Amino acid sequence: MPRLPRMAGAAAAAVVLGALASAPASGDEPELSEARVVARFDFGAGRTPENIALERDGSADLTFAFARQIANVTPGGRTRILATLPAVPDPRTPVVRSAVVLGIARAHDGTLYVNYATGTSRTGVWRIAPDGSTPVQIAKLPANGVPNGLALDEHRGVLYAADSVLGTVWRIPRAGGTVTAWATGGALAPAPAPSGGFGVNGIKVHGHAVWVSNSARGTLLSIPVRADDTAGAIETRATGLDGIDDFAFTGRGHTVLAALVTTSRIALVRPDGSHSVVLTQRDGLSNPTSVAVRDRNVYIPGAAYYTMRDPNLLVARLHR
Known part of the structure; x- marks a missing residue:
């Protein structure tokens, strides 16, 4: 969720902060430890890590x-x-007023796909081949939107892009071509004026569903993928996640680690929707924007959109 007032020329709409819902930790739920910053980046050069x-x-x-x-x-x-x-x-670009590259997804063959928001015809999904050749736009998305999170479903051969301004999940063939408004509705939209802000933001394909976050509403949602590939009814999985950006699953279950960008926190969200803070700014977080999990390692980019200092990549150990 890009917010860089001094560089972008305009501040993004404020996200209302609130208290986190909490529940006692069980003895077998995931825990994080050994958090350390492995790389720091140049804020002044616009190297604000958004997605991973x-x-x-x-x-x-x-x-x-x-x-x-x-x-x-x-x-x-x-x-x-x-x-x-x-x-x-x-x-x-709506809200941001600058050209920004946002979500990223990687295919098994090494191809990378990214969302590019510009407010022009160049807004859409771009492909970066493993050979490092020039990026190619494979799909155009509405110039008045902000395609933010991006997820790849290799089994179905499609990409899903979360549009934070238009409150839409777009479905795009992996090879490019016709774009479909796969899911819409109030649950995906920004908050009503004057609060505004970004609506649907982070996105993941998990367990025969597309999971998304809504930053302005502080919610984690899932959208079942029906047998005919259409979207089922949107289900609310958790609320009270103020400032939620992107997220990742800790394993095959429905436990999530969510980046709370505005407060520099990582929340552990349990399958029943309860959640608690597991990392904070004291651990080195700098407005975390996304999360990735591989084996026992948790990767957390921090874009420093609010603090405007120390954008970084933090890695922590996951214990179950």
């Missing part, structure tokens, strides 16, 4: 929102720029 995809070697592919870059960060913290999306002379 993991490589097989344990490295992380990040989108640097305002630099329009995709970078690879090794476990040792070495950063290499993989691609830069083309500049837009007069970006008119």
Whole structure:
């Protein structure tokens, strides 16, 4: 959820903060420890890490929102720029007012897909081939929207993009082509004026459903994928997650680690919807925007959109 007033030229709408729902921890639920910052980035250069995809070697592919870059960060913290999306002379991106690269998804063959929001015809999904060739736009999305989170369902051969302004989940063929408004509704929309803010934001494919967060409403939702690939009724899985951005599952179950960007916290969300804070700014978080889990490692990019200092990549250990 990009918020960079000094660089973007306009502040994003405020997200109302509230108290986290909590429940006693059970003895067998996941815990995080050994949090450490493995890489720090240049805020002034727009290297604000927004979203993450993991490589097989344990490295992380990040989108640097305002630099329009995709970078690879090794476990040792070495950063290499993989691609830069083309500049837009007069970006008119809603809310943000700058061209920003947001969600990222990785296919098994190494192909990367990213969302690019510009307020122009270049808004949409872009593909970055494993050979490092020039990024190619494979689908156009509405210029008056902000395609934020991105998820790939390789089994069905489709991508899902969460539009934070239009309150829509778009369905896009992996090869490109016709885009479908797969899911819409009030549960996905921003909050009513004057609160506004970003609506549907993070997105994951998990357990025969598409799961999404709504930042303005502080909710975690799931949308069943029917046998004919259409969207089922939207189900509320958790509430009270103020400032939720993207999230990740800790395993095959429905336990989630959610990035609460406005308060620099990570929340553990249980299958019953209760949640508690497991990491804070004291652990090194800097406005976390997304989460990725691989084996016992939890990767958390922090974009520093509010603090405007120390954008970083933090890694913690997951214990079950």
